[in-house]
Amino acid sequence: MCPPSDPIHGRYFWKKHAVHQLLSSTYNGFILIRTSMKILISNDDGFRADGIVALHAALQGIAEVEVVAPEHNNSAKSNALTLHTPLYVHRADNGFRYVNGTPADCVHIALTGLLGYRPDLVISGINNGANMGDDTLYSGTVGAAMEGYLFGIPAMAVSQITKGWTHLDAAAATVRRMVEQMIHQQMVGTRPWLLNVNIPNLPLAQIKPPKVCRLGRRHVAEPVITQVDPRGQTMYWIGNAGAAMDDSAGTDFHAADQGHVVVTPLKVDLTEHDHLQAWGQTCARLWQQDGA
Numbered sequence: 001m002c003p004p005s006d007p008i009h010g011r012y013f014w015k016k017h018a019v020h021q022l023l024s025s026t027y028n029g030f031i032l033i034r035t036s037m038k039i040l041i042s043n044d045d046g047f048r049a050d051g052i053v054a055l056h057a058a059l060q061g062i063a064e065v066e067v068v069a070p071e072h073n074n075s076a077k078s079n080a081l082t083l084h085t086p087l088y089v090h091r092a093d094n095g096f097r098y099v100n101g102t103p104a105d106c107v108h109i110a111l112t113g114l115l116g117y118r119p120d121l122v123i124s125g126i127n128n129g130a131n132m133g134d135d136t137l138y139s140g141t142v143g144a145a146m147e148g149y150l151f152g153i154p155a156m157a158v159s160q161i162t163k164g165w166t167h168l169d170a171a172a173a174t175v176r177r178m179v180e181q182m183i184h185q186q187m188v189g190t191r192p193w194l195l196n197v198n199i200p201n202l203p204l205a206q207i208k209p210p211k212v213c214r215l216g217r218r219h220v221a222e223p224v225i226t227q228v229d230p231r232g233q234t235m236y237w238i239g240n241a242g243a244a245m246d247d248s249a250g251t252d253f254h255a256a257d258q259g260h261v262v263v264t265p266l267k268v269d270l271t272e273h274d275h276l277q278a279w280g281q282t283c284a285r286l287w288q289q290d291g292a
Contacts, residue, residue, distance in 0.1 A: 037064065122145060122155040126199075132253055153192055156197055170203055196265075221239050
């Protein structure tokens with residue numbers, strides 16, 4: 001009996017005993033070997049950002065890598081999709097495709113028609129600066145990865161902890177190593193998962209092993225910045241993110257300060273499960289008529 005082919009994920013071949021550097025699974029006692037693994041890359045810093053260029057280069061040789069990224073910086077765009085203006089896709093001189101939209105737009109368009117195939121993994125990054133704690137709710141980097149996850153594809157958002165791209169080569173090498181290990185452990189091409197990864201700006205030899213952590217919390221954002229434009233109208237700039245408020249042991253902030261690669265598994269469900277029953281009782285009382 002020959003193993004099946006998969007028209008979406010690519011052609012398979014089989015051997016009774018095999019070890020493969022890319023991706024394998026089993027079928028009726030045989031090891032299935034995928035001839036080509038495909039990774040979609042996006043970001044929120046824009047298609048020419050140093051981080052996405054370094055990530056694309058680092059992943060060469062382990063997969064077919066496609067880039068679909070925003071034309072311009074789209075930081076803090078979260079999961080926003082563009083619904084009321086047309087989107088255009090162009091091919092840059094470096095082969096990357098770019099979109100005049102948000103990070104989530106890029107992944108959405110890629111997965112719903114642009115690529116013509118279903119990638120095995122979506123990676124967003126490498127972002128210029130950390131995405132920890134409350135940042136994950138606002139982050140366009142996380143938003144792009146989450147869009148892949150919502151389509152049932154394993155996805156990871158990757159950021160350097162400090163802005164400025166120092167030791168970017170080490171961060172890119174770290175991502176490659178993580179992806180290689182995920183493939184080896186058959187984490188790719190199976191059930192979807194969503195990881196938020198933050199990598200310290202350190203030489204590769206000084207980066208400590210990954211540590212799985214919960215999200216910390218930040219203080220409220222700093223005050224809005226006001227300026228007056230040349231026509232005398234007041235302009236408003238969103239203030240900087242607040243400093244860490246919960247950076248205790250076990251949080252992403254704490255592990256980052258110790259020099260670890262920080263890994264936080266994320267989920268989409270925002271339901272406050274612990275208080276569902278209490279809110280049910282509260283709403284029942286609110287619905288009662290006066291005097292009931």
